[in-house]
Amino acid sequence: MRKPMLAGNWKMNKTRDEAIQFVLAVEGNLPASIDCVVCAPAIILRDIVKRAETLKVGAQNMNENESGAYTGEISPVMLKDTQVEYVILGHSERRAYYNETNEKINAKIKKALEFELKPIVCVGEVLEERETGKTYDVLKEQVVKAFDGVTIKNPADVIIAYEPVWAIGTGKTATTEVAEDACKFIRGVLADIFGKAVADELRILYGGSMKPSNVGELMSEPDIDGGLVGGASLKADSFIELCTTAAKVTA
């Protein structure tokens, strides 16, 4: 049984005070039947972890090395030290603006699992790839390369997020049919790699202009186990609504 998840990705938003206000506002208002997560900027993670009770906390990126001369980077050792549980890896913004390759993402996943950090691995096609019929090829390549040589001990600890790049921050949500079709396809690729039993236990999230008004419909689909939400996760009331709706439709 896959536990539904609603993860907010705050990206480069929120000061320490704003984050603390958010945590105080959502605590006590989140459903226990799903995993409610916020992935915050690294500099405020410790402040959030300190105040979070039912809310779970994740980072947005991680270097694949444990320490060394990598100016500006955050290591898995540092993330463990802040006691975060999750880390987003391979977000399309990291791939596009910081040249993260599938190979690098693969190294990060291995390192995260070595340090018992739960990776939320993002994959997704750009508009041109969708329009030229390459979506399946792109998703397959991203998934196969990301998980090359990865051993999954506990499927509950590895999350995949399908985020069509054309739907991120654009207000253009994928239709439920498009989102479900891609998530189902990804589960099939995961079954080829890890076997059906493991693939059936892995959580697959949808991300891309998810909001309180569409989370219910998207999460009613059989292969969509939750959401990775950017813009609509920034306000406490919207985050609570996302989580409570997600819990209701998956009850």
Ligand SMILES: O=C[C@H](O)COP(=O)(O)O
């Ligand atoms: O990680 C989250 C995604 O990039 C989605 O962002 P969005 O909900 O603002 O479209």
